[in-house]
Amino acid sequence: MTASYLRRVKVAEVERVASRIKRFRLVDVENKPLSEFSGGSHVTVCMRAQDRVIRNPYSLMGCPSDTSSYQISVLKVDNSRGGSQFMHDNVVVGTELEISEPLNLFPPAKLARKHILVAGGIGITPFMSMMSELDALGSDFELHYGVRSAAEGAFCKLLEARYGSRIRLYLQDQDQMVPLERILSNQRLGAHMYVCGPKPMIDWALRTATLAGWPDESIHSEQFNAPPIGKPFVVKLARSRREITVGGHQSILEALEQNGIDAPFLCRGGACGQCETEVSGCDGFIEHNDHYLSEAEKASGRKIMICVSRISGDAVTLDL
Amino acid sequence: MLVSGIKSRPVYPGLSPDPNARRNLIVCDRAGAEAVVELVARAGEDFVKRASVILVADDASSEEAAALQKKLDPVHVEVACSLDAAIAQLREILSGASMGLRLYAAGSEPLIGSVVQAGAENFIDPLSVRTEHRGSLMRRVQCVHCKGMTENVVTNPVKCAHCGLLLLVRDHYSRRLAAFQGVCINAEDPSDSPEPKVEFQ
Ligand SMILES: Cc1cc2nc3c(=O)[nH]c(=O)nc-3n(C[C@H](O)[C@H](O)[C@H](O)COP(=O)(O)OP(=O)(O)OC[C@H]3O[C@@H](n4cnc5c(N)ncnc54)[C@H](O)[C@@H]3O)c2cc1C
Ligand code: FES
Numbered sequence: 001m002t003a004s005y006l007r008r009v010k011v012a013e014v015e016r017v018a019s020r021i022k023r024f025r026l027v028d029v030e031n032k033p034l035s036e037f038s039g040g041s042h043v044t045v046c047m048r049a050q051d052r053v054i055r056n057p058y059s060l061m062g063c064p065s066d067t068s069s070y071q072i073s074v075l076k077v078d079n080s081r082g083g084s085q086f087m088h089d090n091v092v093v094g095t096e097l098e099i100s101e102p103l104n105l106f107p108p109a110k111l112a113r114k115h116i117l118v119a120g121g122i123g124i125t126p127f128m129s130m131m132s133e134l135d136a137l138g139s140d141f142e143l144h145y146g147v148r149s150a151a152e153g154a155f156c157k158l159l160e161a162r163y164g165s166r167i168r169l170y171l172q173d174q175d176q177m178v179p180l181e182r183i184l185s186n187q188r189l190g191a192h193m194y195v196c197g198p199k200p201m202i203d204w205a206l207r208t209a210t211l212a213g214w215p216d217e218s219i220h221s222e223q224f225n226a227p228p229i230g231k232p233f234v235v236k237l238a239r240s241r242r243e244i245t246v247g248g249h250q251s252i253l254e255a256l257e258q259n260g261i262d263a264p265f266l267c268r269g270g271a272c273g274q275c276e277t278e279v280s281g282c283d284g285f286i287e288h289n290d291h292y293l294s295e296a297e298k299a300s301g302r303k304i305m306i307c308v309s310r311i312s313g314d315a316v317t318l319d320l
Numbered sequence: 321m322l323v324s325g326i327k328s329r330p331v332y333p334g335l336s337p338d339p340n341a342r343r344n345l346i347v348c349d350r351a352g353a354e355a356v357v358e359l360v361a362r363a364g365e366d367f368v369k370r371a372s373v374i375l376v377a378d379d380a381s382s383e384e385a386a387a388l389q390k391k392l393d394p395v396h397v398e399v400a401c402s403l404d405a406a407i408a409q410l411r412e413i414l415s416g417a418s419m420g421l422r423l424y425a426a427g428s429e430p431l432i433g434s435v436v437q438a439g440a441e442n443f444i445d446p447l448s449v450r451t452e453h454r455g456s457l458m459r460r461v462q463c464v465h466c467k468g469m470t471e472n473v474v475t476n477p478v479k480c481a482h483c484g485l486l487l488l489v490r491d492h493y494s495r496r497l498a499a500f501q502g503v504c505i506n507a508e509d510p511s512d513s514p515e516p517k518v519e520f521q
Pocket of ligand 1: 042054055056057058059060072073074075076077079080081082083084085122125126222223224225228229230248249250251254267268269270289307308309310
């Protein structure tokens, strides 16, 4: 993906929807219609901070057929290396940003009889557009939404008003847990489960569904990957014979972009597979942070997803 | 071996037990029953308790069917006299079934195809069905001209059982129809009739 795919938008509205979450409404700078998207899609938002460019994926929350504006919501992350902080502190009504075209790695299954949505915290965002779409289609769905407290949960009132008893809220500070095992038992054939939230919650939900005898094809998840930072290392590019230093707070992809090298990417979250790169040599170990490569591929050490994975060691040689 | 370059050609990775399934429902024919015997031997006790088999015994004598039933013991086996009867029974079960049911199919391709098809009609993803091909390579073929199905095809080309055209059996497979495509081989010159050769035995 290159700059030509980017669309310039400006912020039309900012709203604080929970103690650490802000919602942004984006419109085309020339008020041209935006592309339609499908429920569960996200865009990559490109932010021009003082010293660097930050690109983070954010899920689209509005109605998929509404082309007048897009809505995203951003959680302010502690120890953020930039993106979410920038959105909270620097982005106001009128700020211009660039976004990619929508991409969907988390669509609802077309042939499902029922959709069981499980959200934790900011993981509610992809379900906002998904529910819009499912509701318009008259599909059967229910949302189980866990939040830390009433103050930290976004959109609770709005969701209950819009979808009534199809929404179940669970407040962590009142010891309410999503009773997933019970929810998943006695569902008729054709039910699909979707989960988005913190990694431990995703892992727990996937495990619970598998132990309930649900086939992999009926279980879906999206992880908002925020991989750990590390130590600086050198990337040697075999084809272009260049050497680039990747900072401890940078991904390989970001370091390449900073040095004017265009590498392919779509999701920037280790999910889509677009940035898969051949490793021709590694002076250290690859820290695989993606959920795209198979265990065998990870173990082989021949491939790396440069949007999220790094190495612990001195240098890695890539086929670029 | 069933290998081909055409993408729609299904692959059958072999049976493996799902230790978590609440119910294991297995459909097989006489040849496929051998794969089921191996599956049951490999799987744990819990699997066996939750498993049941529908055996299509159209090419087996009642003694042979009884012997297979014995080999599969203690798994409960229902014997069906034909593939159609087995699929009708399967549909009945699936229409009232819950998540946690795992479907298995072992035997000829038409059998596997029919099981996957009945599963899909009841919201089971084709990839969720665990399959193993055993025995005959015979195919179910749909004539692309009259849309009629010809069962148990072993030769290529084959005469359409409905419109009588001589059909070239292709590797092009329709999951929805659970059948391979047959295309008229001598449309240009009906007098040019290549000799059918046994290809799918
Ligand atoms: C598909 C998808 C949808 C998302 N939707 C939302 C949403 O709707 N709302 C929301 O709040 N968040 C969402 N996120 C998360 C969001 O993109 C950011 O990760 C989050 O806002 C935190 O970003 P940050 O810059 O503040 O902090 P950080 O997590 O510190 O920084 C993230 C940045 O780190 C870079 N990076 C990646 N791997 C490494 C590494 N190994 N070492 C160093 N740097 C690395 C990435 O390029 C990324 O730009 C989504 C993520 C994905 C993948
Ligand atoms: S860009 Fe999608 S996996 Fe890296």
